Amino acid sequence: MKGIIENLIEELTRLPGIGRRTAQRLAYFILSMPEEEARAIAGAIVDVKEKARFCRECFNITDEELCSICRDGSRERDRLCVVEEPSNIAVIERTNFFRGLYHVLLGSLSPIDGITPERLKLKELKERVEKSGVKEVIIATNPNTRGEMTARYIKELLSPCGVTVTRIAYGLPMGGDIEYADEVTARPWRVGGSSCSGSTLCLRPVFSQGTEHQSIEKSVLFRRCVSLLTVPQRTEESEIM
Amino acid sequence: MKGIIENLIEELTRLPGIGRRTAQRLAYFILSMPEEEARAIAGAIVDVKEKARFCRECFNITDEELCSICRDGSRERDRLCVVEEPSNIAVIERTNFFRGLYHVLLGSLSPIDGITPERLKLKELKERVEKSGVKEVIIATNPNTRGEMTARYIKELLSPCGVTVTRIAYGLPMGGDIEYADEVTARPWRVGGSSCSGSTLCLRPVFSQGTEHQSIEKSVLFRRCVSLLTVPQRTEESEIM
Numbered sequence: 001m002k003g004i005i006e007n008l009i010e011e012l013t014r015l016p017g018i019g020r021r022t023a024q025r026l027a028y029f030i031l032s033m034p035e036e037e038a039r040a041i042a043g044a045i046v047d048v049k050e051k052a053r054f055c056r057e058c059f060n061i062t063d064e065e066l067c068s069i070c071r072d073g074s075r076e077r078d079r080l081c082v083v084e085e086p087s088n089i090a091v092i093e094r095t096n097f098f099r100g101l102y103h104v105l106l107g108s109l110s111p112i113d114g115i116t117p118e119r120l121k122l123k124e125l126k127e128r129v130e131k132s133g134v135k136e137v138i139i140a141t142n143p144n145t146r147g148e149m150t151a152r153y154i155k156e157l158l159s160p161c162g163v164t165v166t167r168i169a170y171g172l173p174m175g176g177d178i179e180y181a182d183e184v185t186a187r188p189w190r191v192g193g194s195s196c197s198g199s200t201l202c203l204r205p206v207f208s209q210g211t212e213h214q215s216i217e218k219s220v221l222f223r224r225c226v227s228l229l230t231v232p233q234r235t236e237e238s239e240i241m
Numbered sequence: 242m243k244g245i246i247e248n249l250i251e252e253l254t255r256l257p258g259i260g261r262r263t264a265q266r267l268a269y270f271i272l273s274m275p276e277e278e279a280r281a282i283a284g285a286i287v288d289v290k291e292k293a294r295f296c297r298e299c300f301n302i303t304d305e306e307l308c309s310i311c312r313d314g315s316r317e318r319d320r321l322c323v324v325e326e327p328s329n330i331a332v333i334e335r336t337n338f339f340r341g342l343y344h345v346l347l348g349s350l351s352p353i354d355g356i357t358p359e360r361l362k363l364k365e366l367k368e369r370v371e372k373s374g375v376k377e378v379i380i381a382t383n384p385n386t387r388g389e390m391t392a393r394y395i396k397e398l399l400s401p402c403g404v405t406v407t408r409i410a411y412g413l414p415m416g417g418d419i420e421y422a423d424e425v426t427a428r429p430w431r432v433g434g435s436s437c438s439g440s441t442l443c444l445r446p447v448f449s450q451g452t453e454h455q456s457i458e459k460s461v462l463f464r465r466c467v468s469l470l471t472v473p474q475r476t477e478e479s480e481i482m
Contacts (some may be wrong), residue, residue, distance in 0.1 A: 016266060016343055035290045041253065052245060237263075
């Protein structure tokens with residue numbers, strides 16, 4: 001005897017962060033929408049399930065052989081940003097700061113959960129770097145244990161390739177408050193790199209390039225980086241990479 | 242060049258309270274859902290648009306001639322709860338307190354917006370009360386100007402029918418704080434009724450019936466009601482009904 005509205009409410013509560021009340025509000029909103037708009041939503045859901053596949057090059061989600069970023073001729077093809085999930089690409093794209101290509105790992109290393117390097121798109125990353133003239137790889141995995149482990153693994157993996165390997169910057173989030181920052185985040189200019197031989201792996205001020213901001217900061221960063229590397233004892237956190 | 246995920250994100254942002262970030266989270270969640278679950282959501286959306294119609298009796302949303310509540314033989318058929326919108330039914334149903342039937346007005350009176358009594362299902366309410374042996378009508382329109390006006394109109398409309406017309410209780414919301422209540426809400430035992438002749442119209446302790454709670458409160462309420470009715474001056478608010 002379940003009504004169609006009840007049914008829609010139940011279906012919507014399957015979605016994350018949508019409780020009964022929100023689902024109810026959405027259901028009645030959908031009911032009041034023009035039919036073609038409601039159909040467009042339903043169609044978009046079905047499309048995603050039917051047509052979604054991984055981009056042959058970067059493993060982003062697409063409905064074609066190559067994703068729109070890989071197809072885009074205006075992107076810098078010698079810079080790769082490595083992310084864990086396809087959804088991370090949108091976050092970096094929103095910054096409008098990076099004009100290179102991406103490489104999605106489809107996860108992060110976690111040997112305890114059985115996620116070994118073979119389960120991720122790491123072999124494909126190495127092949128891509130070797131074959132397609134990539135000069136710089138920016139690792140944008142998450143700043144947590146798994147993401148750090150993955151970043152470190154990539155650094156080792158790419159060390160024979162002679163490309164620059166950098167890591168997305170750590171620091172205080174914009175709009176944040178230094179008062180509430182943890183002791184790792186608030187460390188001024190945390191720059192790591194257990195060894196800087198082979199491919200260097202150091203903090204870069206996000207993805208900025210050639211702005212006045214960076215022209216000042218880069219030299220400071222460099223000096224800091226060098227000075228840090230001469231300090232013999234480092235805690236685990238300062239070594240993050 | 243808009244991708245299928247981008248498209249889904251855009252479609253989802255049409256929904257109320259769903260911004261870009263939430264839409265993105267939902268889109269990637271839908272992508273990771275089993276296909277049949279995603280299809281069920283899409284199907285439920287299309288179903289609502291295709292099959293939704295008003296119940297012939299109560300104007301609730303249904304996909305059949307009569308809604309599930311009107312079809313339910315176990316409901317008390319001599320009590321009607323009048324609500325503004327179909328979505329309000331779910332709220333009252335969730336209380337598990339009311340076992341009668343509903344009547345949806347599909348709006349509330351607002352002459353300034355051109356919503357006159359003819360635009361609402363008021364004629365149908367009167368016919369229903371006259372024909373189907375209803376003994377009590379509980380008005381659960383919103384506690385605002387439009388809802389109050391509508392409730393007052395219904396009281397007048399049904400006064401020749403000899404049914405008891407009551408109004409859903411006003412008072413402090415459960416879990417609220419008397420500190421922050423406005424002067425109308427916090428009025429102890431606000432009981433109104435500009436005249437109690439004909440059909441009585443008074444506050445009832447929500448929809449409780451025959452519980453110990455009510456057996457005590459009802460007599461108190463009655464005494465209060467009577468005493469209030471003997472007070473000659475009343476403010477507009479106390480008269481709400």
